[in-house]
Amino acid sequence: MDRYKEIEAFVQVMEHGSLASAALHAGITPVMMGRRIDALEKRLGTQLMHRSTRRLVLTEQGATFLDECRGLLAQWASAEAAVSSQHHSASGHLVVSAPAAFGRMHVAPHASAFLKANPQVRISFNLTDRVVDLVRDGYDMALRIGNVIDPNFVAIKLATNQRVVCGTPAYFRKHGKPKTLEDLKSHNCLAFNLQGGQQRGWYFLQDGKTVTVRAEGNLDCNDGELLHRWVSEGLGLGWRSTWEIQLQLQRGELVTVLDEFALPEYDILAVYPQQRHLPAKVRFFIDHLKKIYARPGYWLRDTP
Template sequence: MDRYTEVRSFALVAEHGSFAAAALIEGVTPVIMGRRLDALEKRLGVKLMHRSTRGLKLTDLGEQFLEGAMALLKEFDKIESSITADRNTVRGHLVVSAPAAFGRKHVAPHGPAFQKRFPELKISFNLTDSVVDLVRDGYDMALRIGTVTDPNYVAVNLYPNRRVLCATPDYLERNGAPQTLEELSQHNCLAFNLMGGQQRGWTFLRDGKPIAIRVSGNLDCNDGELLFDWVKQGLGIGWRSTWEIQAELKRRELVTLLDEYAIPAYDIQAIYPQQRFLPAKVRFFIDYLKEVYNQPGYWDGSR
């Protein structure tokens, strides 16, 4: 008799309070369940459970062993779940965090189609520009824009992205195009003001080294979508991600500026906490988003 069967049988008897109930779940007779417990106690050399006509009662060592047994069985179930190839087994509750504007356009809208593939799965989205703590706040995964440096997280690149300066042709016709980073001080820069973004300035790459340029303008906001709308209205220069502006660039409604100074590594990433076995619900959703994002024409709206 294998050890797993013995441990599982012991845990079932302890959980349900009788050999008959546990035997019904296992599809065997109560006598067989009793033999399994006998074999486990003999191998361990200790008494795990007192049995009498009045019922079952765990010994002190039995209580201790049950705690470890439940953790072991749970870990075993996670191992099986992590390597299963059957997509129909994806179930449970997937909790996802994403930046507000990006999540609204490119994460949450794909939830219904993904959930349709896995009817037993429930999905919750939290869209916020605040950086959440996945473990403390109970998230299975998050979407992030830019390099993730936290060693407690695993990052998976979903699609390449950069941060670039952009403006409308009308704005540039009225104000001219900056030729150097220093000339940005002469322009109306529409900055993100959450967590001191405007005070820290915009970060570029010059001669292979990051450089922060202080910018100013007559409008700032903590909402990226509103800032993007102002840029499209020709009110100033914006610092946007390439995922956000592909359609406008294709229609020539926006023009990029000072591209040679853009930070190259600002990719769209999925992150999740470091763990021995990745839940199937997380793995499959990451694969699904990667599949969607890499469809030709997805980002410029031409597909």
């Protein structure tokens, strides 16, 4: 059996916490993953981990060997990247995280063109509004929108975004338009939550300071696309990103209010851990998205 695959399997199992999770990430069966670990321990003549149905625990020898294996894999990746960066093609498994709605609308639809130009690449997407740990969870890169970036990461600007309060013309004809932030209390504000009904605030700029207004309404959820649909149906006001609603604004299907209180634009970023040699698969995919987002009128076209 390939020694590299054995070492890679050992590192993946410890990073993902189980044979099943590591196997899913690697695209193989848990049985195959277990066989690679067994072959590695047999070849070394020592037990690297204690396995049970609930958890994996490294032995003393396993803990020492794990650090060495991580170093070897990092050196191997750097060597491959140094060579591949000299060519105009990429290869390998690219693992990407992106916010759920943004990923569905503006990342995943562009994968087919990228794969056509780079047939030796395989891409796995994880679309979630949770901020993932790139290193611990084994991601090559992530798309982030206006988040604070860890100083150990590199962030590449892809485009800009702004948050605005919006609603349908029909909603405003029936309920009127808010003129001040205080007026939001008398409107049905459709809120985003991530903690079982605990509503998040909407942020604005007032008198040079960032202020928070609690969004109160009869609907809230943890799915941005569902909130967008509710706003588009005229059920209430939403605090939405311009990347999501630009086309509707141009068509007059949605109208913004309180623009004078909107926070300044912020960046849509591609983020990856700092490393000596950036793999071509990451660099090429970032360049691919950057070129697409820079096309005139891109944000005003229909979602692919």
